[in-house]
Amino acid sequence: MTGFRALRIFEENGKTVTRIVEASLDELDAGEVVIRAAYSSINYKDALAGTGTGRIIRRFPLIGGIDVAGTVVSSSDASIKAGDAVICTSYDLGVAHDGGFADYVRVPAAWIVPLPAGLTLEESMCLGTAGYTAGLAVQLMEQNDLAPGNGRVLVNGATGGVASLAIEMLAGLGYEITAITGKDSERAYLEHLGATEVLSRHTVEMGKKPLEKTLWAGAVDSLGGEPLAWLTRTMRIGGVIAAIGNAAGPDLHTTVFPFILRGVRLIGIDSVNTGMPLRRKIWQRLGGDLKPRHLADVAHPIGLEEVPAAFEKLIKAEVRGRYLVKLA
Numbered sequence: 001m002t003g004f005r006a007l008r009i010f011e012e013n014g015k016t017v018t019r020i021v022e023a024s025l026d027e028l029d030a031g032e033v034v035i036r037a038a039y040s041s042i043n044y045k046d047a048l049a050g051t052g053t054g055r056i057i058r059r060f061p062l063i064g065g066i067d068v069a070g071t072v073v074s075s076s077d078a079s080i081k082a083g084d085a086v087i088c089t090s091y092d093l094g095v096a097h098d099g100g101f102a103d104y105v106r107v108p109a110a111w112i113v114p115l116p117a118g119l120t121l122e123e124s125m126c127l128g129t130a131g132y133t134a135g136l137a138v139q140l141m142e143q144n145d146l147a148p149g150n151g152r153v154l155v156n157g158a159t160g161g162v163a164s165l166a167i168e169m170l171a172g173l174g175y176e177i178t179a180i181t182g183k184d185s186e187r188a189y190l191e192h193l194g195a196t197e198v199l200s201r202h203t204v205e206m207g208k209k210p211l212e213k214t215l216w217a218g219a220v221d222s223l224g225g226e227p228l229a230w231l232t233r234t235m236r237i238g239g240v241i242a243a244i245g246n247a248a249g250p251d252l253h254t255t256v257f258p259f260i261l262r263g264v265r266l267i268g269i270d271s272v273n274t275g276m277p278l279r280r281k282i283w284q285r286l287g288g289d290l291k292p293r294h295l296a297d298v299a300h301p302i303g304l305e306e307v308p309a310a311f312e313k314l315i316k317a318e319v320r321g322r323y324l325v326k327l328a
C-alpha cells in the first residue's frame, strides 16, 4: 500500500504540529496485522497529544490516533484472517506506535479485538476508547456492589465523551442518574441520554467539611481535582467512585474519613492496560446490554482534515459528545 493519508504529529522547534501526509506501509511501525481503517475517533488524550497540551507522545514523528476499527488486509498471525472486522485501541497505539488517524494501520496481533456481535465498525468507533472506558467503569463499579437499587449515580463532565456514554449505559441498566455539566444549555441533551437530574457546575455548592450529606451510591468522575474530592465527601455508605480522568486537574485533596467511616471505595479505571480477557468481555457487553441507544446523537462524523480543529475544541471543552473520524 502506498500513497495513503495519515495525520502525523511532529515536534518542531519545541512545538507540536500536525500535518496530513502521504504515507506508505513500509513506514509504519511493525506488527503482524495490517488493517484497512474504516473509522477512528477522537478522545481527550488524542487532543492532548495532537496539540502538545499534554506530554502523551513518546516518539516523534508519530501517526496519531489511539483508536481504530476496520477490516484486516493481511495477517501473519494464525488467529486473525484477512477480511476479519476488528477493533484496536489502547496499548501504545497513537502514543508510541503509529496510530489510527490513517487509511491503513499496522499493529501487533496481541492488540486486536474481534468486532463483537451487536456492533458495526462505525458504532464501535462511536464508542472508541471513551465508550470502552465507560463500559469498564460500569463493570468495575458493579463488581464493587453497585446496583440500581442502591441510590443515585453522579456523572460529572457530563457532556464529555466518556460521561455521555456512561450516562447512556447506566440509564439503560436502570440507574437513576444525576449529571453535572458546565454547559447549562445542554440540559435537554443530557435528559435525552437518560439523566433524570441535571445540575450546573457553576452553581453546585461543594462545601468544605470532611464528610458532607450523603448523596451518591456511585459516581463516574472524568474530572479529578476538587470535583473528585467533593465526591469522596458526599458518597453514601459503601458508595463506589470510578476515577477516570483529570479534566479539572490531577490533584486530590481529601481525608481518610469517607473511606474509614463510610466504606467509600475509590476505584481506578485504566483503559490502556486492561488484560485481553476482560477487554473482550467489555467489548461484548458494549454490543449487548451496555449498547447505548443514542450513539448517533453522541458521535459527530468528521473527515481526517477536520481532526486538528477538533483537537482545539476538545481542549477548550467546547464539544458535546465525541467525534467519529471517517477513513478509507
Ligand SMILES: NC(=O)c1ccc[n+]([C@@H]2O[C@H](COP(=O)([O-])OP(=O)(O)OC[C@H]3O[C@@H](n4cnc5c(N)ncnc54)[C@H](OP(=O)(O)O)[C@@H]3O)[C@@H](O)[C@H]2O)c1
Binding pocket: 042, 043, 044, 045, 129, 130, 133, 156, 157, 158, 159, 160, 161, 162, 163, 180, 181, 182, 183, 201, 222, 223, 243, 244, 245, 246, 247, 248, 269, 270, 271, 272, 314, 317, 318, 319, 321, 322
Ligand atoms: N482512565 C482512562 O483509561 C481514560 C480513558 C479515557 C479518557 N480518560 C480521561 O477522562 C477524561 C474525559 O475524557 P473524554 O474523552 O470524555 O474528554 P472530553 O470529551 O473532553 O470531556 C471532558 C468533559 O469534562 C468537562 N470539563 C472540561 N474541562 C473542565 C474543567 N476545567 N473543569 C470541570 N469540568 C471540565 C466538560 O464537560 P461539561 O462541559 O459537560 O462539564 C468536558 O466536556 C479526560 O481527563 C481523559 O484523559 C481516561
